[in-house]
Amino acid sequence: MRFARIRLEKFKCYGDADLDLGSGVTVVHGPNGAGKSSLLEACFFALYGHRALDRTLEEVVTLGAEECRVELWFTHGGADYHVEREVRVRGGGAQTITCVLEGPEGSVEGATDVRREVVGMLRMDSEAFVNCAYVRQGEVNKLINASPGQRQDMIDDLLQLGKLEEYRERASEARLGVKHVLDDRRGSLSEVESQVEAKEEKDLHERRNALASDLNEVNGKIEEFEGKREPAVETRDRAEQVVEEHAEKRERIEELRESVEDLESGIAEAEKRRSGKADAIAEKRERVEELDDERAEALGGTEVDSPDEEAVTGRIEALREERESVREEIRETSVEKRGHDGDAESARERAEELEAEAREKRETAEEREAELEEARGTVADLRERLEAKAGAIESKRESFADAPVGFGESEAHRESVAEELTNARTRVAELETALGNAREDVREAERLLDAGKCPECGQPVEDSPHVETISEDRERVEELEAELEDARERVEALESKLATAEALVERESEVERLESERSNASQLLEEKASNLESTESRVEELREEADELEAEAEARREAAEEAEAAAEACRERVAELNAESSELGERVERLETVSELGDRIGDLEDEIERLRDERSALADQNDLRRESLAEKRAERRELEEEFDEEGIEHARAEKRRAEEYIEKVDARLEELGERRDELQSAFGGVEAEIEELEGLRERRESLAATVERLESLYEEAHRLQETYADLRSELRQRNVRKLQRLLNETFELVYQNDSYAGIELDGDYELTVYQKDGEPLDPDQLSGGERALFNLSLRCAIYRLLAEGIEGETPMPPLILDEPTVFLDSGHVSKLVDLVETMRGFGVEQILVVSHDDELVGAADDLVTVEKDPTTNRSTVGHESDATDAAALLGELSGDD
Known part of the structure; x- marks a missing residue:
């Protein structure tokens, strides 16, 4: 497996980052706190999601942002894959809103399904990945510091031996389950045999x-x-x-x-x-x-001679049409009147508006006349201010005569000084860390010397070849203290220099502000001067416009009087038409009364006809009743005679x-039936008991066969349990021997020392270091640097064991070392470089190393530099394809400090 590319958006300290990763050794370099480890954590998070985090999910989102996205491209087993995760912060919490893994077989969606797919692909979960391939910052001693039981479980799980223990436990549980069922079936068989004997004694x-x-x-x-x-x-x-x-x-x-x-x-x-x-x-x-x-x-009161319905209806319709015509004329005349009323009102309102507008223009003319005097005074004041600002600008520019840079160069000068100050502060932090580690080594060495033991190996002083190293450690402390003092003095000098540079930038900004104000004042002066003439002309125009508006208002008032006269004529015509309409309405009402009386007469005549029909129907019904009455009387007489x-x-x-x-x-x-029922019930009971006896006999045979099978299955489960235990022990011994060989090869290649004869690893993964004289040492007795290098060698040996064990089937993930020099002094860092070169020589396809130590740059095929902007607190990455040129560049940057 190899990481090909990582892309970040709003992930931790990164705004946007996109980085290609190649084969071989890639060193991610930068100062402490720049965000180097976050790049590897992003790769780990892309594969395993929140299981890869030590903190909560919302902490991966950049502070102040609402979403972050991580994308990882990688190759595995000859195929290309792409995984994307997107996290969104909602209501004080965070959740994964997008999680997709794309591969040659299609897409897998959902955080749980993607994590399950990755675990199956790599044959390791997030914890196994850390224990095998990802040496996280500060956890280089995790395996060696673990208890024997914890170390045994971790390595067994990595070597897939934990599955055998799981199978053994399952076999044990199955054996206990079979025993439980067997005991139950034996009890059931004994009970059935007792029941069969009891029923056979009844002579059924x-x-x-x-x-x-x-x-x-x-x-x-x-x-x-x-x-x-x-x-x-x-x-x-x-x-x-x-x-x-x-x-x-x-x-x-x-x-x-x-x-x-x-x-x-x-x-x-x-x-x-x-x-x-x-x-x-x-x-x-x-x-x-x-x-x-x-x-x-x-x-008699109408103009119609006959009560004929058609004549009356026709006359009513004619009168209604005549009345509607009168009403239509009333409506038209009313509309015309309202029009004249509206024209009169509009004309009067317009006359008032024109008079008000004329008054407003005359008032405006008076105000403009007053403004003219004020504007003339303002122009004089602006000319005086322009002369004062020109003098101030000239004075500020002359102050740059004694400055270290010319006018216009202060910003670049400040940025240069600020960059030097940042590098100097970074150097102070690195020296303080190195000095703290060196002092700790000296204190540990002095404590061991006081106890009469070697500071490096923990052996008695008279038997140790390393006693003289404590003086070197003390000299190293003195050198670091002196170097730290120089670095701090340089920081103070640069801080003073930065304050001067910032004062120059502020002075330059003041000149720019004064020039801008002078330009604005000059422009304003021109505008004010040009406005004086136009304002004088506008005053005269306003007075002429007021005269015209007053004349138009008088014409509007005359038009209003004419419209009011026309409206009064329309009002009189409406009164005449209303009287005519009322007279027509009375005539229509009289004719409608005649029509209504005719309708009532017709209804009564219809009712009379209906009553006549009902009388006839009743007569017919009585005739039928009389016929039926005669028939029923005759039938009754016949029945009475037959009785x-x-x-x-x-x-x-x-x-x-x-x-x-x-x-x-x-x-x-009934008596005989009861007796028969009793006999049948007794007979059925006996028959049921006979059938029950036959069933019990069959049940007895079945239980006996089941007991025999369960006894055989119990023995087989016991043998299977022992087989899994023996197989795990045998495989562990094989892996222990192979792991011991690989560990010795790795340790000897990167730490050649005549003091040690080798390393022994027993079946419980207990580690022992042997000196040349045969004396055993616990790894805790090694010096700090040797112990850290020993643990790195162990992690690399486990990686090689897994890689050799499954080569050609499931390629291993990249070997990742995050700040491996934390526990190493300068003398042991070179040994770490040898270890990296050794792992590359063993054919590890991709090694990723995160470090702020310049010595590791020489081991890189590719160099990635990480920097953090102190203003925005955002990290950026730069990729150098030529590691040699990158190392030289880092050397130059270190020399600048």
Whole structure:
């Protein structure tokens, strides 16, 4: 796997950054706090999301921004991939709004799915990535400082041995589960065997035969009594039929009697209603005659001779049309009047507006006359101010005669001094860090010497070859203190120089401001002078315009009087038309009264006709009722003649005797039925017990077979559990031997020292360093620089072990070293350079090193420089393709300090 490109937007201290990454060794160089580590964290975050962060998600977004975006292009297994993550801050929190991984097989979306895809692709989660390929800042000693159990779990997980332990635990859980089921089935088998024995002791088949014999005897008696009961039932049914027929005839006779009474009553009621309708017809006829007289009287007051509906309606329509014509003329005249009223009002309002405008222009002319005097005084003042500003400008320019730079060069001079001051402060910070580390080494060495041990290896002083190094450390402290004092004096000098430069910039800005003010005053003077003549001319124009407006206002008032006269004439015509319209309305009302009376007469005549039809219908209904009455009377007489009282009494006696016999037989049958039910229930119970016994026997055979299979499965799970444990132990031993070899190769290549014979790694990943004389050392007994280099060698050896173990199947991710020199003194930094060169020699495709140390630049194939703007607090990256030229450039920058 190789990182090809990283692109950032609003990520931590970066505004926008876009960086290509090549094969080989890439060194990301820059001062402390410039944002170097953030580049690698962005790559890590692109792959694993929030799992790669030590802090909260919102802290990856640049302060003051609402969104950030990270894009990573990388190659893996010969294919190209692109992953993009976008984070948005909302309501005090942050969430991932975009997460997409694009590859040759298509796209994967969603933070969880992308992280799962990356873990499957690299065969390592975020924690494994850190333990194997990403040595994060300050964590170089993470593996060696871990407890034996933690170190064992970390390395086993990296070597995929943790899966075997997981499988062993699963096999153990499966074995316990089988044991639980086996015990349960054994208990069930014992219980079933007890049940089978209990049922076999009941002799169920003999009991079933005895019950079958008793049941057959009871069924025979039931058949006998049912045969005697059937004739009695037939006799009872015949008697019931005769009695029912008698009851039906009596019921029919009663129905016919009621029908005859209803028909007689209906006929009488209908005759009464016919008489009432005749009276109603006479009343309505009298009302028609009264209304006809009223209509004739109303018709006399109109111009129509006949009450004919068409003649009356025609005249009403003619009068309405004539009245509508009058109303239309009223509306038109009213509109014309309103028009004249509006013209009069508009003319008067316009006259008032013109008079007001004339007054305003005369007032304006007076104000302009006063402004002229004031403007003449302002022009004189502006000329005096121009002369004063010209003198001030000349004085400021003359002050640059003794300055270190000429006028116009102060800004560039200030930026140059500020850059020198920033570099000097950075150098002071680096020296303070290095001095603190050196002092700590001296204190540790003095503590060991006081205890009688070597400062470097922790052995007794008389056996150690390194006792003399403490003097070198003390000399190094003195050198750093002197160098730090010089650097601080340089910072103070540059701060004073910067203050002078800023004063020059401020003076130059003041000159520019004065020149701008002089230019503005000159322009204003020209404008004021040119405005004097135009203002005098405008005063005369305003007075002439006021005279014209007053003349136009007088003409408007005359037009208003003419419009008011025309409106009064229209008002008189409207009054005449309203009187005519009222007279026409009265004539229409009289004719409408005639028409209404005619309609009422017509309605009454229709009602009279309806009543006549209803009387005729009632007469027809009575005729039909009389025919039905005669038929029902005849049917009732026939039924009364057919009625036989003696036959009915004989049938009732036969029914009583049959019912008494059936009652006795039913009681006996009920007794026999209960006995039969008891026998059938007992017989069914025995049958059920026999079936249950057969089921228990089958259940016993099935449980016995299951117990046998579970016993075999329990033994197989136990053997599988032991197999996984043995396989893990065997593979761990193989990896331990290989890891020990790789660790010794790496450590010997980068730290050749006659004091050490080698490194031993046991099966629990416990590390021991052996001196040439055979004495064992714990890694904690090494000097600070040796211990840090030892841990880096261990991390690189693990990386090589994984790479060699899966070569050609899943290429390893880049080897990333973030500030690996933090725990190294200057003497051991060169050894780190050797380590990087060694890993490149072993064929690691891509190594990324983040450091502020200039010594590592020489090991770079590509150099990336990181800088932070102190004003905006934003970091930028620059890519140098030629590492040699970049190293020379860094040397020149260091020399400038």
